[in-house]
Amino acid sequence: PTRSERKALDALTELADACLKRQGREGVRLNNDLSWGDPAPVAVPGEPGAVVPRPVPAPRDAPAEQAAPSVEMPELTGENDRAIASCVGTARSEQLSSYVASPALLFIGDEGGATLPGFDLSPANTARIAGAAALVLALTVGASVFAGARLVRPLHALTGAAQRMRDGEQPTSVPVSGDDEVGRLATAFNDMSAHRARLEEQRKAMVSDVAHELRTPLSNIRGWLEAAQDGLADPDPAFVSSLLEEAVLLQHIIDDLQDLAAADAGALRLHPEPVEVRELLGQVAAAHQARAENAGVTLAVATPAPGPALSADPVRLRQAVGNLVSNAVRHTPEGGRVTL
Template identity: 70%
Template structure:
């Protein structure tokens, strides 16, 4: 983008770090950062500890409330009598607890019966032992009540709950096993599960060390009559689900694992303390998909089996007690002083940064305003100092460029008025003088007299025609009639038209013929001859007797342009004057004599005609050796070949 801007002759946009926008953003960001950082530091220092402590306590209390009521739902068929549990939890946690049905009919309220205002729009949790909330369950601690992978609370055992006789029998077996293990030096305890089934829990002993003892631990693994009945019902429900999905039947074990086509035996087939070695096949992708289907059906069957034994899902609402206040910010004298100090510091930074930035921005704008007012009053103004590459610096540079360009235009306008007046005055004065002389009888109106007047009139007509062509080009009314043109023929025609004048000046006029035919050019032949003729006239005028003027044409680089060149061996143009040769009324010879001075409009017309054809006119010269004027014309012609308005 910056390279393209330089190629187009305009200044590229400044980088963000030096631009006005960048500085304003920097100041704003600095102030905002200081303000936010100070506020955040103050808030964190004064409230983070209290907030963390309160949040931790609230989460722990919510998890305990949820766990207690969820256990109540897992072990009871309905919510009757839950009021006492809710009130006890409210007293221990200081929270307001409400339990409702799923349609928000109240079941229990820690505040007692009666209206207590509307409930929150969203419940704190859903009390469903068959679909446990994993977030709240993760905050619980204590006994092993963690939900299984199917989100069923471990305390929801339903028909698997053992009667007292079976519990006592298994407890006696567990106590004997524990005593045996302790006698062998293995620490063991009896732990009762949610269904009442006891388990032997060893401490610091792996499975291999336990199997090496003579203690029989397998007797506790056999299901009781109650468990076999419940397990048979669960297996049937699972197989019904699998059959609907097109899978094979399975046999469930007491730990809810399964085997394909094998029913679990009521007694071990191996000696106590030993297990049969069963090869474990590598599971295939089909087996993995079957296991997922079985696991899904087991979960579905468990919910179907347990639904009659647990309470219906209910909504739990936990909130702060009515009239309670949340600990807020402590506006102690010390904290008030901190707030005032930080606010004063931020205010001082804001004011200081604003004053500094505003002063640096307004100072160059004041300078530009003063310069513009002096320019409006017609007084000469010094260039505005340009500091930096910001937007204001670029504005000052553009203003300086505009001021310099305006000064040049004013100087050119004054010079043009003077030149036009002089050019018109000379032939008009001559004509008037000769006519007054003829009127007074001092001159005879002979052929020489008429020829002199005609020459002055023709000179005056040429000047008017040149001015009219330039005015038409400036107004955009210079129209072309492009058509196919043979450059060799056109150069020959121009050379033939100027041959007599060149011979009279002692200059040799030649046309270089190319070795190969030139490509056809699309151009207005009349206007193109006018441009080349102006170049030839200028070359002949500035070439001393004995010199040569050569016309030639050749293809340009790329093959899509044609170069028409007029080469002379004249006096040449100083390097300092080359940029001005195409300006109006500019002359290399300031003497205005008829041989070398000219009107100063011919080369200006050449440039405008070349531009009208979509091309350009350039000049190179070596002082004392000669000059080369080149017309660079596109072969395809001007951009608007269909413009057929008459020539001025």
């Protein structure tokens, strides 16, 4: 045996001797195989002089971990041997007590045999679970309210801006909060608002232009008619022809009101044809002659004869030159001169 094994065997021998002395018996010396005393010679076939020692059996109530090695042993008949075996078993239990776990009982249910309920929580644990659930619920509600407020605030701004546009107020832009869906919606609304503002400005400009176009031929017709009424102009064929030209121009302007969509896009239909510049300027000067005389302004045409030929829409060109002449007569002081 090694030194540690001899030390353990000596300690076991001391514990067994102490047990035997309490019973008034003499101590024994344990061998390496936990036998005691001098080995009794037992004949073994084929090996003269061999002996089989007497092993020590474990007590009947000893734990399985403390059981002796499985060795077939002869029956113990002496009372002293039984006492020694009992003391050796007790000594082994005492020696191994610090290395062997205490026996434990496992109950499925309670000790009385009654079935336990599915949830058997103490009041403290119940309070902890309820508190944790309430905290999670409060955090969820708070996060929902915060997210809802961030989502609803820009929607309220969009709704207010749309209602102001519906009531006819000046289109305004709304702040863009981010690059999310609501932010992209606000950006699209701002683009739509700016486009609507541009369309409104174009509509106002178009209405002003149409009113200006209608006012020019009507003013010419009125001027010629007032001159004839006052006896300043003779209703000769040239007079009637001038009025007819202004009426035709007015008719063209009225027809152009059907092309508002093309006017908004800046693409009115043109019908080009050869145009004599001298003849066109003479028609414009004749149409504005009465207004120029009433304003004390001299209106004259200065073009070479024959004038250059152009390819243009005569109606549109006459309309454009007529607007220039009307503005020139209106803003030229009395005694001035306007030359075409």
